[in-house]
Each structure stands twice: as C-alpha cells, then as structure tokens.
Amino acid sequence: MKVAIAANQEGARLKDVVKGYLEDKGYEVQDLSDNDIFTATMNVVHAIQGEDDVNRGIVIDDYGVAPFMIASKNHGIVCAPTYEDYTSSMTRHHNATQIIALGANITADVLSCQLAENFVKTEYDGGRHQVRIDMLNREL
Amino acid sequence: MKIAIGCDHIVTDIKIKAAEFLKKQGHEVIDVGTYDFIRTHYPIYGRKVGVLVAKGEVDLGVCICGTGIGINNGAQKVKGVRAACVTDVQTAVAAKEHLNANVIGCGGRVVGIGTIEYILDAFLKAKYQPTPERDALIKKIDEMIPDNDCIENDHIFDLYNKRWAEGYYHD
Numbered sequence: 001m002k003v004a005i006a007a008n009q010e011g012a013r014l015k016d017v018v019k020g021y022l023e024d025k026g027y028e029v030q031d032l033s034d035n036d037i038f039t040a041t042m043n044v045v046h047a048i049q050g051e052d053d054v055n056r057g058i059v060i061d062d063y064g065v066a067p068f069m070i071a072s073k074n075h076g077i078v079c080a081p082t083y084e085d086y087t088s089s090m091t092r093h094h095n096a097t098q099i100i101a102l103g104a105n106i107t108a109d110v111l112s113c114q115l116a117e118n119f120v121k122t123e124y125d126g127g128r129h130q131v132r133i134d135m136l137n138r139e140l
Numbered sequence: 141m142k143i144a145i146g147c148d149h150i151v152t153d154i155k156i157k158a159a160e161f162l163k164k165q166g167h168e169v170i171d172v173g174t175y176d177f178i179r180t181h182y183p184i185y186g187r188k189v190g191v192l193v194a195k196g197e198v199d200l201g202v203c204i205c206g207t208g209i210g211i212n213n214g215a216q217k218v219k220g221v222r223a224a225c226v227t228d229v230q231t232a233v234a235a236k237e238h239l240n241a242n243v244i245g246c247g248g249r250v251v252g253i254g255t256i257e258y259i260l261d262a263f264l265k266a267k268y269q270p271t272p273e274r275d276a277l278i279k280k281i282d283e284m285i286p287d288n289d290c291i292e293n294d295h296i297f298d299l300y301n302k303r304w305a306e307g308y309y310h311d
Binding site for chain 1: 181182183184187206207208209210212213214216217218222223224225226227228230231234235238239241247249250277280281284285288290296297299300303304308309310311
C-alpha cells in the first residue's frame with residue numbers, strides 16, 4: 001500500500017515527522033506538498049483517484065479544516081479531519097475514508113503519528129455501511 | 141440566529157441536548173432529524189442541514205453523528221456548504237475566522253455535551269476575519285462543486301432507501 005502525504009508551510013514540520021514514522025513502519029510514502037493548501041490537498045486527491053495503488057492520503061495544515069472542505073468536495077472522496085484515536089480507525093471501519101486531515105496546531109507529534117498509523121492500517125467494514133457511501137456519491 | 145441541526149440514530153439524545161442549549165441562548169432551531177434511535181443513514185440528515193444552509197433558509201448548521209465524519213461529509217457535499225468537524229474550541233473558531241465555515245460538527249461519541257456547548261458557543265460568537273487570500277480560497281472551495289440536483293431534488297436517495305429496505309445492503 002502507498003500513502004500520499006502533503007502539507008503547506010504550517011503543516012510541513014509535522015508532515016516530515018509523520019512521513020518518517022510511516023516509512024519506519026514499512027509504508028511507501030509519496031510527498032506531494034505544496035505551500036498552497038488547495039494545491040496540496042488536490043495533489044493527494046488526484047493520487048487517490050489515480051491508477052497508482054495509492055489508497056490512503058494525509059493532508060496537514062494548521063487546523064485540518066481547509067483540507068477537509070477541499071477533499072470532501074470531490075466525487076468519491078470521503079475525508080476525515082482527525083484529532084483523536086477513535087475517529088482515526090472508526091472512520092475507516094464505517095466511512096471508507098481515503099484521506100485524513102491533521103492540524104499541526106492541534107495534535108502533537110506522538111498522537112499525530114498514531115492517528116496516521118491507525119488510519120492506514122484499518123480496513124473498511126463494508127456491508128450495511130455501503131448504503132451511506134452510495135448516498136454520499138449520489139450527492140456529488 | 142436561525143440554526144439547522146441534524147444527527148443520525150447514534151447520537152439523537154446528544155443532538156437534543158445541543159438543540160436545547162442553542163434554544164436557551166435565544167436561537168431559533170430547526171431540527172431536521174433523525175428523531176429517534178431507529179437505524180438510518182447519516183447522509184440524509186447531513187444533506188438536509190446543508191440544503192437549508194445553501195438556500196440561505198438558516199444562518200448556520202450543526203451536524204452530529206458518532207464521529208461526526210459521515211454526517212459532515214454529507215453536508216460538505218452540498219454546494220455552498222463549508223463544514224468543519226472539530227473536537228475543540230480553537231479549531232471551531234479558526235474554521236469561522238479563516239474559512240467562514242457555515243456548518244459546525246462534532247462526534248457525539250467523541251466529545252461530550254460540555255465540550256459541544258463550548259464549541260457551539262465559541263463558533264457562534266466568532267466572526268470571519270477576511271483577507272484577500274482567505275476570500276480567494278473560500279471562492280475556490282465554493283466553486284468546486286458544479287451545479288447539480290442535490291439541493292433541489294429531495295428524492296436523490298430514494299433508490300438507496302429502496303435497496304436498503306429490500307435487504308440489498310447487509311453485513
């Protein structure tokens with residue numbers, strides 16, 4: 001599995017920490033950062049939508065709010081702003097989330113790395129949850 | 141202010157408490173459901189809140205589900221909505237000040253009613269602080285979704301509700 005990661009300037013330091021952590025765990029991580037958060041987020045969206053076996057994305061800025069707004073407004077993309085453990089895995093189990101947004105002003109290094117690992121290693125439950133994903137994909 | 145609030149069946153009790161809090165602050169609250177604990181689907185209520193916000197029928201929206209993620213993605217996918225899903229006051233305030241968020245959400249299984257009240261109070265008091273850069277980013281976000289039938293067509297989920305009733309989706 002490949003992971004796409006991107007940050008703007010506000011998220012750059014935390015992005016390097018999370019990237020190094022995931023690489024130490026054996027994940028291949030592509031860094032698609034850009035100082036413009038819109039471009040950084042869309043770089044990750046395009047990596048997820050592309051053919052190249054990238055099926056998780058992480059976008060980091062100051063609060064994680066802008067990446068959530070931008071990523072979720074793409075057809076077929078579910079994005080989760082993630083600040084604690086429960087959401088980092090539940091959003092995979094129930095929402096088939098492909099991209100999480102982290103806020104460097106909110107989650108410190110240790111927690112951020114754990115959130116990223118939980119998100120990357122957890123699989124989607126499917127089943128009854130799929131009706132909700134089909135509905136999201138009908139909206140947009 | 142006029143505020144729309146919605147939830148799924150996991151957190152109806154918490155949604156009711158949040159609505160009561162807003163009413164006590166003097167706001168007019170439109171509760172779009174769900175109203176009980178019978179299993180339903182978060183996009184229905186996220187879209188309902190989002191549509192009221194997008195049409196300008198309310199000033200702001202509030203979306204709560206287990207983690208907040210599902211229902212706030214449901215709201216976010218309505219053109220004109222800028223939703224934030226938060227666990228703390230600082231992020232809620234930044235969402236309003238930097239991005240003029242018009243929907244605030246959280247996870248009823250993640251944060252308790254005390255934190256939700258703090259988040260709602262701070263979000264409602266916060267004001268957008270415009271800069272040319274922020275205005276440009278908001279415009280870009282608002283233009284992402286092309287015109288579609290999501291706002292006007294209240295039947296977009298009929299097919300999926302029918303399939304659900306027929307047992308098409310099962311664990």
